[in-house]
Amino acid sequence: LARHFDVIVVGIGAMGSAACFHLAGRGCRVLGIEQFDLANQLGSSHGETRLYRLAYYEHPDYVPLLQRAAQLWADLERDSGQTLVHRRGGVFMGRAECELIAGTLQAAAEHDIACTQLDRTQLERRFPQFHIPEDYVALHEPSAAILLPEQIIQTHAELARRRGAVLHDHEKVLDWQATPAGVTVRTDRQTYQAAGLVVCAGAWSSLLLQELGVPLTVTRQPVAWVRPATPQRCGIDALPVWAIEDPRGVGFYYGFPLMPKGLKLARHFTGATVDIQTVDRCPGSDDEADFNDLSDALQQFIPEAVGPMVDRSICVYTCSPDFHFLIDHHPAHDNVVIACGFSGHGFKFCPVLGEALADMALDGGSELPIGFLSARRFGATR
């Protein structure tokens, strides 16, 4: 006999755990289903840290969502009694005309966000760890912060359970069907029914959303941790989160201060396209050039942080065609909500998108300003 819920959430990662938390908070009978462990290392939400920025270079329209996310991060810390965010500020560096710098300044100006431009001398005085090329400028954004992704997923899940959500891990959704009367979800354990469905399947989204008609590309993203030779200059009280335009003009390097696992750094660019069902997550000889590139960048830009590479990992991005998120009702089914295509920058939004997904699943729409993330821009219409 199929078990009945109000809403089923597929995938309990960054977005799914937040959606379960918000749905359960509205008194809804919610079932979350996750194919692996909660806070697993196989999707897009592992690796100890994520960056939160408010002056959003990707598009100023994201800023109101980020402002709401900041409130929800504080609420989550209060409700759980845990530190989940280190609010230490960030420094972003590059040529004045690059997307990172020009876009950050535009978002800061449009939304009146504190963001100070530092010339090379001012940067040297304030953050002497950074060495930037002569034609680079720096921006200091005090509201930038470090998020702790695994703890955040665990916390959203734990608080969702306390609010009555039923969360199943190690259970894989095989397929789903929807009619105006409700949805049926078949897993490798049993079949469930619900009034509504929220699909937050990260890099596996295309497998569950074949009729969506929006191509999502999964890419392989190398991440490294080093043990700096001068740790006292790289700790959380000394070094802010940072991003530095790649002098070749393709993406940027970014990183965090020294955390328990080491000092993490990576490059934000579109890595090699992979099939999520066969991707090799072990860093191998094909990745050597990327890891050497990260070491070279550290040597060039933060020489004091140079040290042995103590860990390496592969994460995956799920990129939409325009690298903006896809949050909408399914084009063919009003009772199915989708959240995917986070294109390597979604984590910082998970509490506010969890709230939006709950609105959409329960009320048919949300007052949060998410219209610009609709599938309509790709021609998918309800």
Ligand SMILES: Cc1cc2nc3c(=O)[nH]c(=O)nc-3n(C[C@H](O)[C@H](O)[C@H](O)COP(=O)(O)OP(=O)(O)OC[C@H]3O[C@@H](n4cnc5c(N)ncnc54)[C@H](O)[C@@H]3O)c2cc1C
């Ligand atoms: C290296 C790297 C660095 C990043 N840095 C940042 C950053 O600094 N700031 C930022 O904001 N964002 C960052 N991001 C992006 C951000 O982490 C992601 O956008 C976000 O975590 C995606 O969340 P998600 O819920 O879509 O996916 P996930 O958290 O991966 O969750 C999807 C879940 O669905 C489950 N699932 C899938 N299919 C099924 C099924 N059939 N049955 C059951 N369960 C299923 C999966 O197992 C998985 O747990 C980064 C990403 C990477 C890879």
